[in-house]
Amino acid sequence: MHTIKRFLESPPLIPPPTAWYLSDIAESRGKQELFTRQSPQRLRVLREHALVESAVSSNRMEGVIVENARVATVVFGKSLLHDRNEEEIRGYRDALRLIHDKGKDLEVSEDTIRRLHALTRAGIGDAGRYKLKDGDIIEKHADGRIRIRFRPLSAENTPRAMTGLVSNWNPGVEDRRIPLPILMAAWNLDFLCIHPFRDGNGRVSRLLMLLQCYHLGLEVGLYISLERHIEENKERYYEALEASSRGWHESRHDPWPYINFVLYTIKTAYKEFEERVDNMTSPRGAKTDLVLSAVRSFPGSFSLSDLERACPGVSRDMIRHVLKKLKTNGEVSVSGRGPGARWEKR
Numbered sequence: 001m002h003t004i005k006r007f008l009e010s011p012p013l014i015p016p017p018t019a020w021y022l023s024d025i026a027e028s029r030g031k032q033e034l035f036t037r038q039s040p041q042r043l044r045v046l047r048e049h050a051l052v053e054s055a056v057s058s059n060r061m062e063g064v065i066v067e068n069a070r071v072a073t074v075v076f077g078k079s080l081l082h083d084r085n086e087e088e089i090r091g092y093r094d095a096l097r098l099i100h101d102k103g104k105d106l107e108v109s110e111d112t113i114r115r116l117h118a119l120t121r122a123g124i125g126d127a128g129r130y131k132l133k134d135g136d137i138i139e140k141h142a143d144g145r146i147r148i149r150f151r152p153l154s155a156e157n158t159p160r161a162m163t164g165l166v167s168n169w170n171p172g173v174e175d176r177r178i179p180l181p182i183l184m185a186a187w188n189l190d191f192l193c194i195h196p197f198r199d200g201n202g203r204v205s206r207l208l209m210l211l212q213c214y215h216l217g218l219e220v221g222l223y224i225s226l227e228r229h230i231e232e233n234k235e236r237y238y239e240a241l242e243a244s245s246r247g248w249h250e251s252r253h254d255p256w257p258y259i260n261f262v263l264y265t266i267k268t269a270y271k272e273f274e275e276r277v278d279n280m281t282s283p284r285g286a287k288t289d290l291v292l293s294a295v296r297s298f299p300g301s302f303s304l305s306d307l308e309r310a311c312p313g314v315s316r317d318m319i320r321h322v323l324k325k326l327k328t329n330g331e332v333s334v335s336g337r338g339p340g341a342r343w344e345k346r
Contacts, residue, residue, distance in 0.1 A: 001161050001194060002251040003186040004168045011177045015256055021263035022179050028270035029218060035277050036219070046223040046276060047100075049290055049311070051075065053225035054210075055092045058203050061231050064088050068308045072315075087122040095119040095207050100222060103214045108169045110162055112211075113196075113204065120203045130162070131155045131198040150245050152195030161194045173215065184212045185262035189255055192241060193248045206230065209262070224269040224276070237261060287314050291322040295332070301344045 006012075014022075036043065052075050059065070064085045066074055073079060074086045075093050095116050099106060106112060118128030126132075137150040153161055165187065172183045188209050195201050210221045220226075230237050244258035276293060294310035295302070307319050323343065326332040335342045 001165045001168075001190045002248055002253070003190045003255045004165065004172060004183065006251060007178050007183070007186055008168060008172055008175065012182075014179070014182070015260075018182065018256065018260055018263065021260065021267055022181060024267045025181055025218070025263065025270065028220070028267070028274065031274060032218075032220060032270070035273070043223055043277070045287055045290070046273075048076075049314075050221070050223055050225045051093065051096055051100075054096055054206075054221075054227040055089050057225060057231040058206050058227040059085070059089050059092055061227075061234060062200070062202055068305065069316075084122075084124075087124070088120060091119045091122040092203060092207075096210075099207060099211050099214065106211060106214075108166060108208070108212060108215070110166050113162070113166070113208065116207045117197055117200055117204050120200050120207070126198055130158050130196050133198070135198065137195070149242055150193070150195075151249075152193065153249075158194060158196050162196050165190055165194065169212075180216045181218070181263055181266065182259055184209065184216060185259040186255055187212065188262060189241075189244055189248075189258045193245050213266070218266060220266065220269045220273050224273045226265055226269055229265045229269050229272075233261075233265070287311075287318055288322055290314060291319055292326075295322075295326065295343075295345065298345070301335075301342045303342060304339050 052071060055075050056066075056071060066086050066089055070082070070086065074081065074089050081087050081090060098116075098119070114128040114130075121127035132155055134154050135152070136148045137152065139147045139149045141147070169187060172178060172187070173180060178186075188205055191208060192201060192205050197204065206227050210226060213219065213221050213226075240257040240261040244253055244255050247253040276289065290311050291307065291314060294307055298306065304316070304319065304323075307323075308314075308316065311319065323332065323334075327334060330346060332343050332345055335344070
């Protein structure tokens with residue numbers, strides 16, 4: 001509300017680092033269109049992989065976790081679920097599929113926002129309904145200390161603020177005076193500061209980011225999990241969000257730390273997308289390439305469990321098969337036996 005309203009009233013002076021991110025993203029978007037035309041079959045496995053990673057990473061940031069062995073069943077299967085965590089992860093999967101299936105035809109509206117929230121909360125409790133009570137965002141330390149990180153908008157003012165925020169999206173897109181990736185990041189910051197739901201705001205914000213990227217033609221989130229990139233940099237994410245939310249209520253905040261983090265996330269996702277497409281030799285070898293890419297990304301030794309976390313949706317047998325080939329070729333060595341064995345690149 002405050003960020004996007006300020007930008008629409010007076011287009012901002014763009015800092016140099018932000019301009020560099022915009023340039024890189026624009027270049028990558030052109031490559032995206034080329035890849036999707038030339039390699040549609042190769043990208044199918046990437047889409048499946050991104051779906052799993054997004055559902056797992058976004059929920060894991062909120063403390064919603066399932067066993068590695070259950071991930072593929074929860075995300076792709078139809079079997080009965082074991083607990084509340086699995087219900088929420090499958091709900092997030094359903095929200096992702098809605099966005100991927102509808103894409104640009106799914107409006108950024110209050111109905112859509114409530115629907116996404118209802119899906120991520122698996123339709124339980126206050127799913128799909130704005131908060132009824134005020135609540136602060138609390139940071140808890142290991143020694144028991146508690147700190148108020150941010151005080152969101154009051155429950156009383158939330159419906160009006162959400163109506164205003166949603167009503168600014170389309171005019172902002174049509175205005176064209178503000179670079180659209182900046183507009184999207186500013187809108188996302190305002191959503192998080194309003195904090196419209198009692199719980200699940202972070203997950204909905206990441207889904208909305210994905211949806212708005214679709215609207216802007218930035219479809220990298222279909223193939224590379226934006227949520228995983230945010231989780232891998234979550235300390236930087238929380239620091240940027242705290243820095244940009246300070247003074248938000250008075251519209252005296254600095255939105256650029258958070259905007260730059262969002263643009264950095266999109267840029268790094270595009271970089272990974274290009275690398276993975278370049279490395280894929282055939283549809284049959286796509287899952288093998290995912291495992292190889294994960295192996296190469298580890299800075300030091302790693303375990304079978306580390307690889308399973310990095311490659312959700314790839315079976316343990318497939319991972320073992322790839323490791324065996326790498327060992328035979330002398331590319332990795334192993335110490336110990338069983339799932340706890342440590343692998344190392346040579």
